[in-house]
Amino acid sequence: MLEMITEQDLKVLIKEDELQNSIKQLGEKLNDFYKNEELYVISVLKGSVMFTVDLVKHLKMPLNMNFIRLSSYGSGFTSSGKVNAVDISLPDLNGKNVLIVEDIIDTGLTAKFLIDFMHLNFKTKSLKFCSLLDKRETRKVDIEPDYYCFRIGNQFVVGYGLDYDGFYRNLPYIGYLET
Ligand code: IMP
């Protein structure tokens, strides 16, 4: 049985306006990079839903939004180390510019799984990976995002899409547990 975290136990790590400013800047970088070329965004549910909807509002190129669902986390604080493809149905991405949007890179196993999956199934025009958060100390595979908004330490965070046992995704900020 998981302990419920109350909002009083949460400390703010990244405030709402800091998130929004950084996402806007990332949007501008992506607009510069892709110019007016068509872009296929692949958002990894459920964690990256908030980040994706806020990011794409800044993007100006013709944009095709897609959602896939993976799971690697069990129901606690540590990754199961095994990535499950829950729903990975995608359009034909051959010859397309593809941008994968993730909430956080932790062990890197999910990112590696996705990048390998894309290379195996499609010959894309370009493939980039962006993550809201980059938890670098906990990496198990050698992988770096092409773009990220914030680097964080080895702490379990919730909010703005990120969950603990399915809860806290609705918070407009990133919080962490005081331990
Ligand atoms: P990976 O270990 O890099 O494969 O991370 C996979 C997934 O674990 C992420 O996409 C998140 O959904 C989840 N995750 C990793 N760290 C955290 C965290 O601190 N809080 C909530 N979810 C996390």
Ligand code: MG
């Ligand atoms: Mg995720």
